[in-house]
Amino acid sequence: MTFANADAALRPRLAGIGGWLGGVALRLSVLVGLIVVWQLVTMLVDDPVSWPAFTDVATRFWEAWATDPDAWTRSLVPSMARLFAGWFGAVITGVVVGTIIGMSARARDYVNPIVQFLRAIPPPALLPLFIVLLGIGDTMKATMILFGVVWPILLNTVDGVSSVEQLHRETGRVFRIGFRDELLRIILPSAAPKIFAGLRVSLSIAVILMVISEMVATVNGVGFELVQAQRSFRSLDVWATIVLLGIIGYTLNTILAAVEGYVLSWHRGAMRTRS
Amino acid sequence: MSERLLEVENLQFRYGSAPDAPAALEDVTFSVDQGEFVSIVGPSGSGKTTLLRCIAGLQHPTRGHVRLNGEPVTDVPAELAIVFQDYGRSLFPWMRVRDNVDMPLRHMGLSRAERTERIQSAVAEVGLTDAMEKFPWQLSGGMQQRVAIARAVAYRPQILLMDEPFASVDAQTRADLQDMALEVWQAHRSTVLFVTHDIDESVYLSGRVVVLTHPPATVAAEIPIDLPRPRDQIETRASAAFVEQRAEVARLIRRPVSDESAIPVVSNPS
Numbered sequence: 001m002t003f004a005n006a007d008a009a010l011r012p013r014l015a016g017i018g019g020w021l022g023g024v025a026l027r028l029s030v031l032v033g034l035i036v037v038w039q040l041v042t043m044l045v046d047d048p049v050s051w052p053a054f055t056d057v058a059t060r061f062w063e064a065w066a067t068d069p070d071a072w073t074r075s076l077v078p079s080m081a082r083l084f085a086g087w088f089g090a091v092i093t094g095v096v097v098g099t100i101i102g103m104s105a106r107a108r109d110y111v112n113p114i115v116q117f118l119r120a121i122p123p124p125a126l127l128p129l130f131i132v133l134l135g136i137g138d139t140m141k142a143t144m145i146l147f148g149v150v151w152p153i154l155l156n157t158v159d160g161v162s163s164v165e166q167l168h169r170e171t172g173r174v175f176r177i178g179f180r181d182e183l184l185r186i187i188l189p190s191a192a193p194k195i196f197a198g199l200r201v202s203l204s205i206a207v208i209l210m211v212i213s214e215m216v217a218t219v220n221g222v223g224f225e226l227v228q229a230q231r232s233f234r235s236l237d238v239w240a241t242i243v244l245l246g247i248i249g250y251t252l253n254t255i256l257a258a259v260e261g262y263v264l265s266w267h268r269g270a271m272r273t274r275s
Numbered sequence: 276m277s278e279r280l281l282e283v284e285n286l287q288f289r290y291g292s293a294p295d296a297p298a299a300l301e302d303v304t305f306s307v308d309q310g311e312f313v314s315i316v317g318p319s320g321s322g323k324t325t326l327l328r329c330i331a332g333l334q335h336p337t338r339g340h341v342r343l344n345g346e347p348v349t350d351v352p353a354e355l356a357i358v359f360q361d362y363g364r365s366l367f368p369w370m371r372v373r374d375n376v377d378m379p380l381r382h383m384g385l386s387r388a389e390r391t392e393r394i395q396s397a398v399a400e401v402g403l404t405d406a407m408e409k410f411p412w413q414l415s416g417g418m419q420q421r422v423a424i425a426r427a428v429a430y431r432p433q434i435l436l437m438d439e440p441f442a443s444v445d446a447q448t449r450a451d452l453q454d455m456a457l458e459v460w461q462a463h464r465s466t467v468l469f470v471t472h473d474i475d476e477s478v479y480l481s482g483r484v485v486v487l488t489h490p491p492a493t494v495a496a497e498i499p500i501d502l503p504r505p506r507d508q509i510e511t512r513a514s515a516a517f518v519e520q521r522a523e524v525a526r527l528i529r530r531p532v533s534d535e536s537a538i539p540v541v542s543n544p545s
Contacts, residue, residue, distance in 0.1 A: 167364040170333060174357045175379030175430060185378065189369040266369045270412040 049235050061240040071225075079210055079221040080248075082138055086145025087206040094150045094202075095195060098157025099187070108158065115154065123148030124212050131217060141213040148209045149202035156198030160191025193267050196260045203256055207249045222248075279345075280434055280466055281307040281330065286339035287491075288325050299325040300336070301491035307434070307468055312460055314469045314477035317487030318528055323470045326492070327438050330468070331357055343434070356432035360439040362419040366411040372398065372422050373407050379430045397429035398422075400459060417448035421455070428459055434466045441476070450508050453480060457506065474528065478521045479506060486527045495527050 035054050042053040065071055101107045123144060130147075134140035164187050172182045188195075214223025222241060229237035261268075288300040299322035307313050317323050328334040330341050332351040341348040343355065356379075359365040366375050373394055380390045398404055401421035403414075411419050420440060427435055437456070441449040457480060460467050471477050477484045478500055486495040502516055511517055 165364050167359060167361055168367065171357075171359070171365050171367075172378075173333065174331060174351050174355070175426075176351060176353060176382060177378060178382050181378070181381060185370075186367065189367070192369075266410055266412075269410060270368045273412045 049233070052236050052239055056236055057239040057243060060236040061243045064237060064240050065244050075220055075222050075225050076244075078138070079214065079223070082141045082213070082221070083145060083206050083210045085138070085142035086209070087149060087203060089142065089146040090150040090153055090202060090206075091199065093146065094153030094198065095157050098154045098195075099161050099183070099191075101154075102158040102161025102191070103187070105162070108162065115151070119151035119155070123209055127213065127216060136217040141210070141218075144213050145206050145209045149206045152201040152205070153195070153198040156194045157191060160194030161187055163194075164190045193264055196264060200253070200256060200260075203252055204249065207245065207252065211245060277311075278309040279306055280309045280311075280343065281468065282340070282342040282345075283326075283330065284340045284342070286326065286329060286336045286341065288322065288329060288334065289337045292337075298337075298491035300329070302493045303339070303487070305485050305494055305497060307466060309433075310464055310466055311483060312457075312467045312469065312481050313483045313485060314471055314481040315485045315487060316471055316474060316477045316524060316528065317492060318489055319472050321487045321490050322492045323472070323487065324438055326487075327357070327436055327468070327470050331355060331436055354433035356427040356430045356435050358420070358423050358427050358435065358437045358440045360442050362416065362423045362440075363411075365423055366419055366426075368410060368412050371408050371410055372403060372414075372425075375411065375422055376426045376429050379426060383430075393429045393431075397425040400428060400462070401425045401455060415448075417444045417452060420444065420452060424452075424456070424459065428463070431463070432465070434468060435460075437467060437469045439471055440469075442471070442473070449476075454508065456480065457504075461505075474521050474524045475512070478502075478517060478524060479508075479511060484524055486524060498524060498527075 039054045042048075042051045045051050048056065065076075101111050126147060127144060130140045130144050134143055168186050168190060169182065172186050177185070210221075211223040211226065214221035215227050218224045222244060226238060226241045226245075229235075229241060283303055283305050286300055286303040287298060289296040289298045291297075303326060305313075315323055315326065325334065329336045330348065332341075332348045332355075335349075343352050346352070367378070370378065376394045376397055377390060380393060385393070395404070395407075398407055401424055403418060403421055403425065406414060406418065406422075411422060414422065424440070440456075441452050444452065453476065456467070456469075459465075469477070469480060481500050484498045484500060486498065487493070488495045498520065500520055502511055502514065502520070
């Protein structure tokens with residue numbers, strides 16, 4: 001019976017914690033190996049300006065970013081504020097507009113060519129336009145992030161909403177649950193797996209666009225620090241900032257994956273039992 | 276004489292609006308009284324599901340009427356619930372059993388206590404109290420269909436439509452579910468309209484069987500089933516009366532459409 005299957009699926013997971021730790025160690029060993037190679041190669045090349053050693057980069061990262069609260073308030077906080085303003089704006093816009101379009105086949109027909117055209121424009125190409133329209137402030141940067149990341153969310157929401165199981169919607173109709181519950185308790189949960197796929201893609205793009213928008217006409221932010229370091233030949237700071245951006249991207253992804261794992265736990269379970 | 280609950284009059288359903296568009300239903304007329312258990316049987320593809328969807332207001336007939344309590348059906352009536360064949364796509368996989376059953380109750384102006392009471396008694400009735408906090412996909416097919424039945428029972432409709440609800444479960448589970456459906460029907464003194472292609476099932480469950488012809492469907496005959504209740508999977512099915520009545524239904528279904536004059540129309544004794 002399916003009951004037994006669910007229990008059986010749990011058992012190897014519990015028994016496998018030792019194996020899981022082993023797996024983590026194995027994956028980390030690859031990372032550690034690469035770092036050791038980096039260290040050895042830079043010692044051989046001996047060109048600390050272009051090819052700084054890992055230990056030097058790590059030290060600089062530690063001093064300049066990890067333990068300097070000033071750097072946080074000066075650069076990290078404004079950067080993250082722009083990133084989140086743009087990304088959350090895109091999430092709301094993408095899900096709301098995507099749901100409206102997704103629910104009407106006619107709306108899809110009208111809007112689809114426009115969406116396909118707009119999303120084909122590389123967002124950095126719009127930077128000059130946004131500067132003319134919105135100046136060089138935070139609004140411009142958040143808007144550029146929003147414009148760049150809204151498409152995967154929008155298209156995935158349209159896809160998810162338009163492919164809601166017909167019988168689910170009819171069940172809602174038979175039991176007269178009303179539009180509000182149909183939207184919040186049938187359509188959106190049903191579309192959630194696809195919406196989350198869009199969110200993941202858009203979050204990675206948001207980090208890219210945050211850096212790009214801060215490289216042009218700006219006075220603070222992580223992207224600004226990166227350009228400043230490059231212009232003043234502080235190569236260690238360039239490397240340290242790249243490490244920081246990697247950590248930002250990785251952390252944001254991990255958080256989103258955790259939220260997704262929680263919200264969509266039913267979906268993983270359902271997929272597992274279907275196979 | 277009991278009260279007339281559902282009336283289906285000269286129902287016709289065509290796919291598309293062209294005059295020569297293919298018809299699923301040609302001219303279907305029958306009625307269901309309060310408290311009856313009526314089955315609709317017909318060869319596969321005879322428009323049974325279309326008929327049910329028209330009765331539920333999910334589809335609009337091209338001609339004819341459906342009346343529930345004398346009121347014409349235009350949208351899904353509040354007094355009606357459906358158990359679909361495809362439980363896997365009718366239950367919501369993101370909700371636990373409790374929330375699946377609760378879903379229709381949220382808009383009925385019930386107090387929280389009343390809702391909880393209805394959920395618990397309906398889930399207990401189908402024997403799934405232990406699975407209250409499970410997700411549908413953690414349950415077997417038969418159990419999932421029980422959840423769908425509990426959901427309909429908790430809603431307390433005047434009439435319950437069931438669209439081949441047991442067609443996709445194994446034989447033993449099907450027998451269990453049939454008896455459970457009868458228990459639920461008797462306990463609530465409700466009215467059930469049961470669509471199936473399974474002749475045995477229709478005779479075993481019903482007080483009356485409405486036989487549809489090959490499409491475009493009309494009513495070939497209405498056969499009252501006068502087997503004693505409570506029915507028993509072994510004794511009822513072994514009885515001479517059961518064998519005779521199932522043969523009668525089977526002959527009606529197998530008969531070619533052209534042979535209409537030979538169809539004995541058994542009138543409804545109401």
